[in-house]
Amino acid sequence: MSRFERVRARLRRAYESGREAVRAGRAEAPAVAEDRGVASPVSPGPVAAPSATVVGAQSPASMHNSTASRDDADVPHALRIAAAWSWRLIVIGVVTWALLKIVGTISIVIIPLAVALLLSALLAPAVGWLLRARFPRSLATAVVLVGGLAAVVGTLTLVVNEFIQGVPELSEKSSQGVRQIQNWLKTGPLHLSDSQLDRYIDEGQAWVNGNTEKFTSGALSTATTLAEVLTGAILVLFATFFFLRDGSNIWRFLVRLLPVAARWKVDDAGRASWATLGAYVRATVLVAFIDAVGIGVFLVIFDVPFAFPLAALVFLGAFIPIVGATLSGGVAVLVALVDSGPVTALIILGVVIGVQQVEGHLLQPLIMGRAVAIHPLAVIIGIAAGVVLAGITGALVAVPLIAVLNTAVRRLAARTVPDTPPDAVVVASQAP
Structure with a gap:
């Protein structure tokens, strides 16, 4: 017998003797507990009679399931809940602040x-x-x-090119418009004097x-x-x-x-979020195109200069929901006011408002659908936060980011288990 085999035999004998000692100790435990009058897992129950009084023993402290000591039990339940929420919110706030700092540092990427x-x-x-x-x-x-x-x-x-060609004419008409406004301020209901205007x-x-x-x-x-x-x-x-x-x-x-247990859930949420992002972008492009065509046609009908650049501006502005197309349409109204007077400007203003109403009440619900429906308040807050954090780019990215997060959180919070992929191979383990 080699030295390795002798060491292995000794370890085997020590292991067997240890197991025999454990078995013997477990067999003797119930008998010893009964002789001493001590409750055991085999014979549970109080040692003394229910009416017996133990001298020197203190009454157990009345504690809630959520408390770990008498000090916690003395704190009101509402205050404990508020404190628990507070420190968790503080941790979330610190993590969010750190993420924003990191994003701001590498914003160029x-x-x-x-x-x-x-x-x-x-x-x-x-x-x-x-x-x-x-x-x-x-x-x-x-x-x-x-x-x-x-x-x-x-x-x-x-x-x-069109903007460069029309700038001289627009500059001349802008000067005329400013003089008309000055004359109206003098002769209109305000009756301002030259000294006040100056x-x-x-x-x-x-x-x-x-x-x-x-x-x-x-x-x-x-x-x-x-x-x-x-x-x-x-x-x-x-x-x-x-x-x-x-x-x-x-x-x-x-x-x-990711951990194996979380892969399918995250994969399902990610694919649903990607579908939401694609639906949002394509629907936004279609809505922006309809807005630009609608406003651009009336700009051409009323012979407002820069019709095509203004329509392109409306198209780009429509990528910022609710406020983008309105602001870009306001630029078209100002150009119409300078070039063609207040009547045409009012008509263009009515067209802009009408297009916005059609977009908000017909196009957005019909084209966007329920998959990317976001409450207007969330849109406004997201745009404001995006402008503060990243300027115009933040305003463009804020709403699709909210739509994607909305879909991802809903999928992750759902209790349903994603379907098994058709190409998945499930290996069943044998029972021990």
């Missing part, structure tokens, strides 16, 4: 990735069509991305001069440099390309990083 996700959700159906037409995935992605980029560049070129103009100019530095510093703090813009644009293009081509693989990789 976060913002392009968010824009790339929105573009990917918008262009994903086109890539799917080309894939069904037997295009290679990389080629389909490149064709869609280049086509979308060409459409954006062409539209911006037309807008800029004083108000001087006060307005002094206010602008006094706040120029504030406006300039705020613009410089929120606007990025040319290098950052170019870096962000390149990152958007590359991220959009890889999201469109390898989005499913990237998502599966991220899901595999």
